[in-house]
Amino acid sequence: DAGVIQSPRHEVTEMGQEVTLRCKPISGHDYLFWYRQTMMRGLELLIYFNNNVPIDDSGMPEDRFSAKMPNASFSTLKIQPSEPRDSAVYFCASSRNLGTSGGTDTQYFGPGTRLTVL
Amino acid sequence: GQQVMQIPQYQHVQEGEDFTTYCNSSTTLSNIQWYKQRPGGHPVFLIQLVKSGEVKKQKRLTFQFGEAKKNSSLHITATQTTDVGTYFCAGPGGSARQLTFGSGTQLTVLP
Numbered sequence: 001d002a003g004v005i006q007s008p009r010h011e012v013t014e015m016g017q018e019v020t021l022r023c024k025p026i027s028g029h030d031y032l033f034w035y036r037q038t039m040m041r042g043l044e045l046l047i048y049f050n051n052n053v054p055i056d057d058s059g060m061p062e063d064r065f066s067a068k069m070p071n072a073s074f075s076t077l078k079i080q081p082s083e084p085r086d087s088a089v090y091f092c093a094s095s096r097n098l099g100t101s102g103g104t105d106t107q108y109f110g111p112g113t114r115l116t117v118l
Numbered sequence: 119g120q121q122v123m124q125i126p127q128y129q130h131v132q133e134g135e136d137f138t139t140y141c142n143s144s145t146t147l148s149n150i151q152w153y154k155q156r157p158g159g160h161p162v163f164l165i166q167l168v169k170s171g172e173v174k175k176q177k178r179l180t181f182q183f184g185e186a187k188k189n190s191s192l193h194i195t196a197t198q199t200t201d202v203g204t205y206f207c208a209g210p211g212g213s214a215r216q217l218t219f220g221s222g223t224q225l226t227v228l229p
Contacts (some may be wrong), residue, residue: 031215040229043161043209046120056213095215103149103168104210104217109160 004068004110005093012116018080021113023092025075033107034067034077035091043091048111082117089114124187124220129197133165133229139223141207148210150183150190151217156203161219164192197227 005024015021025032033048047057053070060067064083069075089112094107095105123142139229141150149168153161165174167183167190174181177199180193196203204224208217 017182033216042207042221045216045218048216056216058212063191093161103166104151105215106166107161107217108220109162112160116169 004094004108006110006113007097009112014118016081019082021077021090023075025094029094029096030076031095036088038088084117088118122220128224130226131197134196137197137204140146141190141220143188146187151208153206154203199227202227
């Protein structure tokens, strides 16, 4: 089975440019998460979707960040305009509601996009 | 959401030595998950603990959930170079499907 797919794997851009990160979740998973990982702040949840609907975007750092999920198999995270402090690894993860008693659904991470903003 | 604190931040061990990382919460956790991230890789699920005092083993890895469900540990016996990576604990976040990740423990195994 294919795992979570992310593209591009690496992105180098200049400050002020628009950046679009893409994610294809595992088929059948109804939750999709966007994370950002940096040395300073660790792994932070930015936003997550359930059945293509954004549920919690409180982790989105500012208005320069936006995320969409037009269908069950595709999501984008856009940064416009990008700044050097946005440099990080961005992970997409997906999960499926298994209704585990007392548990939280396992999240499956994609390989990540390493973003460098010069 | 609940916050989980993880220690130590870094650990260097000689191959063959044991390793333990600890995860603590100020509030009761309904469950805790553990993930491993290899250098340059992505977090990969290892295990989930749900019951008070639960102990689970995966080969050389032993996972424990405290009786009060406020702490957890991961112990690796006789480390190998393949154990290198960062180990994260994760507790439930602000909603039923979210996870809040600890800061991770970066393990280096010296040959």
